Amino acid sequence: MIRRLVCTIVMASASSAWAQDFVVDGHWIDRCLGVQDNPMICVGQAAHDCAQKNGGGTNIVLGACHEAEAAFWDRALNEAYQHLLRLARDREGQDLGYAPDNLQIALQEMQLAWIGYRDASCGNAIALAAPFGSAAGPAYHSCVSEHTARQHFILRGLRRDYEN
């Protein structure tokens, strides 16, 4: 019994020692988006907050935190994209003069072009940050985060246009 308890404590403390939670506070971002006219102001700050909570802004920590924020925006973008795809499909079915798949294909092409643009931009961000140094990590992940967030806002704006 005692042995099991000790074991549990050790495991618990071991895991808390590794509680390098490179996560961003999604609620903070949501609150920021609720009050800012310009949503881009809300991009990047959660990653800096995450870095502070993990002992400060070394490049490795900063990179991991930007990566976590990029994952947040990626989920948001995917959700917006799927939603928009459904709306496009509905609209094509409404006899508004669109050829079947007309809107869906255009949306898919835009998203494919965006992926090419993001990869080329952020590959370049690595090259621009000291190429042999640890600054490449934060440069790459903050670039992906910024691009993903911006594309999410664009798609979200389009979704609102549709629903109005």
Add this chain to the structure above:
Amino acid sequence: MSHFKHIAVLQSRAAPLARVGVIVLFASTGSAVFAQEVPVYDPDDLANCLSQSIVEPSQCIGVGADACFARSQGSNVAYGFCNGAERDDWDARLNATFQGLLETQATATAELRAFREDYPDLVAQMRAMQRQWIAYRDAACEWDYLQWGGGTGGGPALASCQMVLTAQQALFLKGWAQ
């Protein structure tokens, strides 16, 4: 946000009359009688907004077109003209920043190749990136355009879409150049 737009509009009144609009006016009519009917894009609107250090630069996107549209009679044609004029304004800024970055990349490539001969050509990478951006802008604005289903709003919407995306890319590159 709107507060700063007002400042930009007020300042532009003190500025000399807009170049673009005046040139278009005289070229097309040769008379000032129609001054009120021709939308006037004043590059100072955008420049003033961007020069205010407390304003986040992305807040300035659309300031020039809005001010231009406010001075017009308000039509799809004016909307298209004003957004097109601000798009060209951002496009010139984008090109200037891009040229500066190409020089930085050329220097960096030369330095890096002193260490490793086969280091990738950063200038070529930068050009490739810009081509990807153009493909993205065109696909995104084509999608935007399709939403109008061939209506007269489509053309002006296209100019507005191109303006916003060009501005965003100009500011994105500017972040690299600093």
